[in-house]
Amino acid sequence: MPAWIPICSVDDILPLGSRRVARPKGLPVALFRDAGHQVHALLDRCPHKGGPLSQGLVMDDAVACPLHNWVIQFSDGRARAPDEGGTPVFACKVEQGQVYLDADELATLALDLTAPLAGPCQRLHAAA
Amino acid sequence: MNLSDTPQGLRQKLVVVGNGMAGVRAVEELLKLAPDLYDITIFGAEPHPNYNRILLSPVLAGEQTIDQIILNPLSWYAEQGITLHTGHTVVHIDRVTRQVHARTPDGGLMQVPYDRLLLATGSLPFIPPMPGNKLQGVIAYRDIADTQAMIDAAARYQHAVVIGGGLLGLEAANGLMLRGMQVTVVHLAPWLMERQLDDTAGKMLQQALESRGLKFMLGAQTQQLVGGPDGRVLAVQFKDGSEIPADLVVMAAGIRPNTTLAESCGVHVNRGIVVSDTLQTITDPRIYAVGECAAHRGIAYGLVAPLFEQGKVCATHLAQFGIGRYTGSLTSTKLKVTGIDLFSAGQFQGGEGTEQIVMSDPASGVYKKLVIQGDKLVGACLYGDTVDGSWYFKLLRDGRPIGDIRDKLMFGESNIGDVGHQGHNKAAAMADSDEVCGCNGVNKGSICKAIRDKGLFTLEDVRKHTKASASCGSCTGLVEQLLMVTAGGDYSAAPRKKALCGCTDASHEEVRAAIRQPLADGSKLLTVGGVFSHLGWRTPNGCSSCRPAVNYYLISTWPKEARDDPQSRLINERSHANIQKDGSYSVIPRMWGGETTAAELRRIADVVDKYQIPTVKVTGGQRIDLLGVKKEDLVNVWRDIGMPSGHAYAKALRTVKTCVGSEWCRMGTQDSTQMGKDLERAMWRMYAPHKVKFAVSGCPRNCAEAGIKDVGIIGVDSGWEMYVAGNGGIKTEVAHFFTKLKTAEEVLEYTGAFCELYRQEGWYLERTVHFVNRVGLDYVKRRILDDHDGRQALWAQLQFALDGEPDPWFEFDKAAVDTRQFIPLQPA
Numbered sequence: 005m006p007a008w009i010p011i012c013s014v015d016d017i018l019p020l021g022s023r024r025v026a027r028p029k030g031l032p033v034a035l036f037r038d039a040g041h042q043v044h045a046l047l048d049r050c051p052h053k054g055g056p057l058s059q060g061l062v063m064d065d066a067v068a069c070p071l072h073n074w075v076i077q078f079s080d081g082r083a084r085a086p087d088e089g090g091t092p093v094f095a096c097k098v099e100q101g102q103v104y105l106d107a108d109e110l111a112t113l114a115l116d117l118t119a120p121l122a123g124p125c126q127r128l129h130a131a132a
Numbered sequence: 133m134n135l136s137d138t139p140q141g142l143r144q145k146l147v148v149v150g151n152g153m154a155g156v157r158a159v160e161e162l163l164k165l166a167p168d169l170y171d172i173t174i175f176g177a178e179p180h181p182n183y184n185r186i187l188l189s190p191v192l193a194g195e196q197t198i199d200q201i202i203l204n205p206l207s208w209y210a211e212q213g214i215t216l217h218t219g220h221t222v223v224h225i226d227r228v229t230r231q232v233h234a235r236t237p238d239g240g241l242m243q244v245p246y247d248r249l250l251l252a253t254g255s256l257p258f259i260p261p262m263p264g265n266k267l268q269g270v271i272a273y274r275d276i277a278d279t280q281a282m283i284d285a286a287a288r289y290q291h292a293v294v295i296g297g298g299l300l301g302l303e304a305a306n307g308l309m310l311r312g313m314q315v316t317v318v319h320l321a322p323w324l325m326e327r328q329l330d331d332t333a334g335k336m337l338q339q340a341l342e343s344r345g346l347k348f349m350l351g352a353q354t355q356q357l358v359g360g361p362d363g364r365v366l367a368v369q370f371k372d373g374s375e376i377p378a379d380l381v382v383m384a385a386g387i388r389p390n391t392t393l394a395e396s397c398g399v400h401v402n403r404g405i406v407v408s409d410t411l412q413t414i415t416d417p418r419i420y421a422v423g424e425c426a427a428h429r430g431i432a433y434g435l436v437a438p439l440f441e442q443g444k445v446c447a448t449h450l451a452q453f454g455i456g457r458y459t460g461s462l463t464s465t466k467l468k469v470t471g472i473d474l475f476s477a478g479q480f481q482g483g484e485g486t487e488q489i490v491m492s493d494p495a496s497g498v499y500k501k502l503v504i505q506g507d508k509l510v511g512a513c514l515y516g517d518t519v520d521g522s523w524y525f526k527l528l529r530d531g532r533p534i535g536d537i538r539d540k541l542m543f544g545e546s547n548i549g550d551v552g553h554q555g556h557n558k559a560a561a562m563a564d565s566d567e568v569c570g571c572n573g574v575n576k577g578s579i580c581k582a583i584r585d586k587g588l589f590t591l592e593d594v595r596k597h598t599k600a601s602a603s604c605g606s607c608t609g610l611v612e613q614l615l616m617v618t619a620g621g622d623y624s625a626a627p628r629k630k631a632l633c634g635c636t637d638a639s640h641e642e643v644r645a646a647i648r649q650p651l652a653d654g655s656k657l658l659t660v661g662g663v664f665s666h667l668g669w670r671t672p673n674g675c676s677s678c679r680p681a682v683n684y685y686l687i688s689t690w691p692k693e694a695r696d697d698p699q700s701r702l703i704n705e706r707s708h709a710n711i712q713k714d715g716s717y718s719v720i721p722r723m724w725g726g727e728t729t730a731a732e733l734r735r736i737a738d739v740v741d742k743y744q745i746p747t748v749k750v751t752g753g754q755r756i757d758l759l760g761v762k763k764e765d766l767v768n769v770w771r772d773i774g775m776p777s778g779h780a781y782a783k784a785l786r787t788v789k790t791c792v793g794s795e796w797c798r799m800g801t802q803d804s805t806q807m808g809k810d811l812e813r814a815m816w817r818m819y820a821p822h823k824v825k826f827a828v829s830g831c832p833r834n835c836a837e838a839g840i841k842d843v844g845i846i847g848v849d850s851g852w853e854m855y856v857a858g859n860g861g862i863k864t865e866v867a868h869f870f871t872k873l874k875t876a877e878e879v880l881e882y883t884g885a886f887c888e889l890y891r892q893e894g895w896y897l898e899r900t901v902h903f904v905n906r907v908g909l910d911y912v913k914r915r916i917l918d919d920h921d922g923r924q925a926l927w928a929q930l931q932f933a934l935d936g937e938p939d940p941w942f943e944f945d946k947a948a949v950d951t952r953q954f955i956p957l958q959p960a
Contacts, residue, residue, distance in 0.1 A: 012957050018950055020673060020699040026956040035957075039673050056715035059703040059763075061676040068676035070703040070711050075676070086586070086597045110959060122714035123746040123760045 006095050006106040014041050014101050022067070024048055024058045025105065030115040033094050034058035035103065036067055036078060043103050044078035045096035047114050051076070051089030054120040092117075143171045146450065147232050147246040149222045149393065151176025153185060154423025154439040155252025156204055161447030163212055169451060173215040173244050175222050175234055180276055181206050184619070186436060188279045192307030198276060203587060217242075225249065225397040227416055248418055248450060251394055251405060255387040255424040255434065260295070264357025269365040270381045273304045282382065286311035289379030293317075293368045295354060297324040299465065301384030302337075305346055308380070316347040316376055318354060318368065328465040328476045332492065333499050333515040340472055340497065349376075357381055389425045389432045404432035409457040411446040422446050428460060435463050436589055455670060456637055462529050464521065473613075475521035478511035478528045479503055486510065489542050502542060507535040507908075519609040520544035533908035536868075545609075559613035568614070569600040569607045579611060583618040591615065633677035635670050640895035643667065643682060647689050658686060658694040676702065681896035684783070687819065688891045691933035698948050704781035707953060708940045709766055717766060718759045721775035722816065725790045725808035725828075726754035732775060739772045753787030753825060755780065767954055770941040776816070777941040783897075784819045785826070785887075788812040789837065793830030793847070802847025804830035807876055811845075814880055817937040818887060818930070821894035821903070826883070839866050842890075842900040843883050848872075852879050856886055856912070857904035865901045868909050871917055885916050885926035888933075892926075 017023050017037040024032040025045075034048040034057045046067075048058045055071030066077045066084060075084040081093040092114040095106045146162075148155045151174050159172060176182075180202070187201040209216040219237040226233065232244045257272030259265050269289075271281050285292070286308055294305040297319030309315045317324075323334030324341075338348055353371040357378070360366040367375045389404040399415045400406045404427025406414050411426070413419045422442040424434050433439060438461035448456040464477035482488050482503045489502045496516070502524065503511035508531055512524040523545040527534060534541055562568070564577030582588060582597045594611055595602040601611040631637050638646070646667055647657050657663050660682050664674060674682065683700035698706050709717035723732070736756060740748055747759040755778055761769055770777075780786055788811050791797070793804030808828040818824065827838040828845040838844025840860035844867050846853045851874040858867025870886075873879050889912065894903040904912055916923050938946035 009959055011959055016952065016957070018699055021950070021953075023952070024956040026958055032956060053713065054715075055713075056711075059707070059711060059715065061679065061702055062699070063675055064671060064673050071713060073676055105959065107959070120714050122712050122716065125746065 007108050008097065008104040009107045009110075011035070011103045011105050014043060014098055014103055017043065017103075020062045022058045022060070022062055024056075025110075027110055029111075030113075031117055031119055032056075032058065033105065033110065034067075035096070036062050038062075038064055041098060041101075043096055043098050045094035045105060046076065046078065046081050047092040047094070047117065049091055049117055049119065050074055051083055051091050052087065054118075056119075057091070143169060144247040145245055146170035146172045146248045146250065147244055148172065148174040148250045148252060149232065150174075150250075150252030150254055150423070150425070151178065151180075151182055151216070151218065152252060152254050152423065153182065153203070153436065154254070154443060155250060156182040157440050158250060158252065158420075158422050158443035158446045158450075159212075159214070161444050162450050165447055165451035165453065170248070171215075172213070173217070173246075174209070175220045175232070176216070176218045177221050178275055178277070179219045179237075181209065181216070181218070183276065185275070187619070188273075188276070189303035189307055192279050192282055192304065193310045194307075222393055225393065225419075227397055227419075230418070246418075248420065250446070250450070251399075251413075251419060251421040251425060252423045253390040253393060253425040255432075256390045257383060258386040258388050259383050260354070260385050262354060262356050264359055264365065265383070267357055267359040267365040267381075268363050269379060270357060270383065272383045273300055274387070282308060282380065283311065285380040286313050290314055291316075291377045292380040292382065293376065293378040294382045294384055295368075296384035296386065297321070297348070297350070298327065298384065298386070299325060300387075301382070302341065304382045304384055306341070306344075308382070309345055313380070314347070315345075316349060316378075318349045318352050320351065320353060322351055324348070324350075325465075325474075328480075329474065329515070330481055330501060330513050333474060333476075333501070333513050336494070336497065336499055336515050337472065337474060387424070387434065389427065391425055394421070394425070401427075403427050403430070409445075409459060410449050411442055411458060412449070420446050420450070428458060431460065433461060433463065435461075437461065438463065440589060453670070455668060462525075464525050473514075473516060473518040475514040475518040475524075476512065477521070477525050478509075479505075480511040480513035482511065489538075491542050500542060504534070504538070507533045507538075509534050509541070519613070522609045522612050530906070532906055533910065536909040537905075559610045559617065562610075568610050569598075569602075572599040572602065574598050574600040576614065579614050580618045583615060587619075588615070589619055632681060633675055635664075635674050635678050636667060638667050640681070644685055644689070644893075644895075647682075647685050656690060656693065658690060660686065660697050660700050674700075680705075684819065684821065684896050688933075691929075696948055698950060705783070706950075707763065707766065708777060708781060708947075708949065709761065709763075710781040712759065714760075716760045716762055718757055718780075719761050719766070719769055719773075720751065720755050720757045720778035720780035721773050722778040722812075723755055723775070724812050725788055725805050727790075727805060727809070728756075732773075735773050735775075739769055742772065743769055745769075751780070751787075753780075754789050755787055763954055764956070767951065776939050779816065782819065783822050784817065785812070785815050785824045787825060789825070789827040789841070791829050791831075791835035793828075797830060799833060800830035800847070801849050802830045802852065804828040804836065804845075804847055807845060807847070807852070807879060808836075810876060810880065811883060815884065815887065815930070815934065817934055817939070818891070820887065820891050821896050822899045824887065824890075824900070840864065841867060843867075843886060845879055845883070851875070854879065854882055857900045857909070859899055859901040861899075868904070870913070881923065881927045882916060884930045885923040886912070888926040888930040889915055891930070891933075 019039050023035045026032050032048040034046050036044045048056050050057055050069040052074045055069045057067050059070040060067040066075045068075050074087050082090040094109050097104050182204040184201040184203050190196040220234045222234045224233040230246050234242050257274045271278050292308045292313040292315045294301045294317045297317050305315045305317045323331045324338050355369045355371050357365050358367040358369050365378055365381050368378045369375045391401040391405055394405045395401050399413050405421040405425050407421050407426045407428050411420050411422055423439045442458050445456040445458040486503050486505045491500045498516035501513045509527045514521055562576045565575055567575050579598050579600050588594050601608045632640055650656050663682050679700035683697050686694035687696050704710050709719055743765045745758045749757045751757050788808040790805045790808035794800035811826055824842045826843045827836040827841040829836040829838045830847045834846055838846050840858040844855035853872050854870045855867035856870045859865045890900055890903055940947035940949055944951055
C-alpha cells in the first residue's frame with residue numbers, strides 16, 4: 005500500500021503547468037497538471053542532460069525539457085522517439101482536489117541521480 | 133469505445149495489394165497512429181519482403197547486397213501481426229462482396245475479405261513493341277529478379293545493350309560495366325537524360341561516362357532484336373540496317389503505372405489510379421491508392437519522398453482521423469552513379485519569357501544553369517557541383533523574389549553570408565570524421581550510420597535523429613548528398629507547404645492569416661485554444677513548437693485584446709530569466725544604451741555577494757550578466773537590483789549597443805549613446821518572432837558593430853544611415869543599407885515601423901535576416917520607404933502595442949507572472 009501524503013491542492017498548479025516538490029534527499033520531484041485535473045509526477049531530471057523537467061512546457065501527456073526540447077511522457081517517463089532514455093515515474097493521485105505522493109517513494113526512489121553542474125564549481129570538481 | 137483495445141477478430145480488415153515501399157510505408161504510418169484498428173493482410177507478387185527499390189542500382193554495381201537493401205525483414209511483419217502473402221498475384225477484386233482474389237505460388241486461388249483496400253501496385257517497365265523483345269536475354273530493370281538476371285548475365289556474357297539513356301538506363305549501364313561487360317547505351321533523343329538535363333549538361337554527363345568506358349549511340353532508332361538459334365538475343369539492329377552485338381538487352385525506356393487490376397474492377401484510371409487529396413480512389417471511397425500506381429491531380433510520382441508523403445496522409449484517413457490532405461510535391465532529379473553529381477529541377481530548359489544565368493567550366497567539369505522568370509527562380513540544372521541544389525530547390529519552391537540576391541545567386545548559399553560546412557561541396561569525397569554540420573557537431577560517419585541503422589529516408593528524419601542541418605541549415609545540401617549516397621533517398625522532393633509542426637497541417641502563413649481574419653460572427657480568435665479548435669489541431673493542447681508560436685501570433689496581431697498565455701511560453705519567458713544547463717538562471721538587468729552608474733554597480737555587487745552568485749560577466753551586447761542564480765532567488769534578486777528587466781531571455785528587443793559618440797569621442801559626429809537610449813526606451817518590452825538587437829554608432833568607424841544587427845544605425849555628418857537584417861550568429865550576414873535619415877525622430881519612426889512589419893509578418897523563430905530573405909528587401913523598402921502613411925501607421929501600431937506594457941520583474945500581476953513557480957513545494 006502506498007503511504008500517500010498530501011502535497012498541495014490541484015489548484016496550486018496551473019492547468020498545463022508544473023511545480024517542484026523538494027525532497028530531504030535526492031533531486032526534486034516534478035508535478036505536471038494536464039488541461040483538466042489530472043496530475044503526473046516524474047523525477048525532475050531529463051534523461052538527456054539532466055535538465056529540470058519541471059521548467060518545461062507541459063503538453064497533454066508529456067513535457068518538453070527546457071534544455072534541448074526532448075519530450076518525456078508522463079505515463080512511463082520515457083523519451084519520445086527518436087530520442088531514447090527515461091526518468092523515474094512517481095506514484096501520484098488526486099482525491100477531492102488534493103494531490104498526494106507516496107512518502108516511501110519520496111524517501112527512497114532515485115536518490116542516486118544527481119543534477120548537472122555549471123559554472124566555476126565544475127573546475128573544482130574536475131580538479132578533485 | 134477505445135479503439136486501441138479492439139480485440140482481434142472484431143477489427144476491420146485492411147488488405148494491401150503491393151508489398152513495395154509505398155504500400156508498406158503507408159502501413160507503417162498507420163501502425164504508428166492506430167496499431168490495433170485493423171487486421172492487415174499484404175499481398176506481394178515478388179517472393180521478397182519489402183526492399184529499397186532505389187538501391188537496386190548500387191546492388192547491380194556491386195556496392196551493396198540484396199540483404200543490405202531489405203527494409204522490412206519477415207520478422208517485422210510477424211511482430212506487427214501482419215499476414216504477408218509473398219509470391220501471390222492478386223487477380224481480381226470483387227467490390228460488391230469486398231473480396232480480393234489472389235493466385236497462390238502453387239497456382240491455387242484464395243480469397244480475402246476487406247473493409248478497406250489499399251492499392252500500391254507500383255509501376256511496370258515499358259517494353260517498346262519491336263520484333264525480338266521476347267527473346268531470352270531481353271529484360272527490363274525493375275526488381276530483384278531483373279537485377280539478379282543482369283548480375284548472372286554479366287558473369288557469362290560480354291556484350292550488353294541498354295535501350296534508353298534516362299536515369300534508370302544509365303544506372304543499369306554503369307552497373308553492368310562495373311561488372312565487366314562492354315556496354316552500349318542506345319538512346320533516341322539527341323542527348324542523355326533529356327527530360328532532366330539540358331544539352332550541355334547531358335553532353336558533359338556523356339563525356340564523363342564515356343571516359344569510364346561506356347559507349348553511346350544517340351539519336352539511334354532500334355529496328356529489331358536479332359535472336360540466335362538457341363532463342364537468345366544476339367544483336368540489336370537499327371533502322372539504317374546496321375547491327376551491334378548484344379548478349380543482354382536491358383529495356384529502360386520508361387515505366388507505366390500498373391493499373392491493370394484497378395481497371396479490371398472498374399476503378400477510374402487515367403495515367404494512373406485517379407485519387408483525391410485523401411488518396412481515396414474517386415470511384416470507391418473504400419479503396420485507396422498510393423505510390424507509382426496512383427495519379428494525383430494528373431501526376432503519377434516515381435520518387436520516394438512524394439510516396440512517403442502520400443503514405444502519411446493515407447494513414448491518417450485509414451486511422452479515421454479524417455485530417456491531412458496531400459496537395460502534391462515538387463520534385464527534382466539526381467543520378468545514382470557514384471562520382472557523378474547532377475541535379476535538376478523546375479523549368480531547367482528555360483523557354484519563352486525566361487532568362488538564364490550560366491556558369492560553365494568544362495575543364496573542372498562544372499556547369500550550372502539557373503533559369504529566371506520575372507524575379508523568381510523557376511529552374512536549375514547543375515552538373516559537377518550540386519551542393520547548392522537544395523538551396524535552389526527551396527528558392528524555387530518558395531517562389532521567393534530573388535531580385536536582391538540575383539548577382540550572388542550563381543555562387544551559392546555560402547556566398548550570401550553562410551558558413552557552417554567549411555566549403556565542402558562533395559559529400560562523397562569527405563572522410564567519415566569530417567564535420568558536416570558545424571552547428572551541432574555532426575560528422576559524416578555518424579550521419580551515414582544513422583541513415584543505415586535507423587532506415588532514414590528524408591531530410592526531416594535525418595534532422596530528427598542526428599540534428600545535422602537542423603540549425604542554420606547551410607549543410608542541407610551535403611546531408612542530402614549523404615542521404616542519396618547511403619539510402620538513395622530522392623530527398624529534395626518536398627511538400628508544397630510546410631506545416632507549423634506535427635500537430636497541424638496549417639503553415640505559419642495560414643495560422644497568421646486565420647488569426648488576422650475576423651470570424652463569420654465578427655468576433656476574433658483571441659486564445660491559443662480557440663486557434664487550435666478553429667484550425668482543427670490534431671492535439672488538444674499543441675506542443676512546444678506550436679503553442680509559443682500561436683501565442684506570439686495572437687499577442688502581436690491583437691495587442692490589448694489577446695491575453696498573453698504564460699503556459700504557452702517556454703521557460704525563459706515564463707520565469708523571465710535565462711535557464712542554464714544546471715537549471716539555475718542568469719539575470720541581465722537593463723542598462724539603457726549600455727550606460728550605468730556607480731549606484732547601479734554597487735547594487736549589483738551587493739546582490740552578487742548576498743545571493744552568492746558564482747559568475748558575473750559582461751555580455752557581447754554591453755550588459756552585465758549574473759549567472760547561476762537559483763530560481764528561488766530570482767524575485768529577490770530583481771527587487772534588490774532595482775533595475776528594469778533586460779529581456780535578455782526573451783524573443784524581444786534585447787540590447788541597444790552603442791559607441792560613446794559625439795559626447796566624448798573626438799571622432800564622433802552624432803550622439804550615438806543618446807540615440808541608443810532613446811531607441812531602447814521607445815522599444816523595450818517589444819516581443820517579436822525572435823530576439824531583436826540594435827546598435828548605434830556615432831560615426832562610420834562603427835565601433836558599435838551596427839553592421840551585424842537587426843537594425844544598425846550609423847551616424848554620419850549629415851544625419852544617420854539605417855541598416856537592417858544583419859546577423860552575427862549562426863548565419864553571419866552583413867546588414868543591408870536601408871535608407872539615410874536626417875533626424876533622431878526619423879530614426880525612431882523608421883526603426884519602429886521596420887520592427888512592427890517584422891512583428892506582424894515574420895514567422896515565429898524567424899530572425900530579421902531570414903524574414904527579409906524570405907519576403908525580399910524590395911518588399912520591405914516598398915512598405916517602409918515608399919509608403920509614408922503605411923510607415924507611420926506601423927510605427928503607431930507598435931507604440932499602441934507597447935503602451936503600458938508591464939515590466940515583468942516588478943509588475944507580476946499585469947505581466948501574468950505566476951510567482952508560485954519560484955517556490956518549491958514542501959511535503960507535509
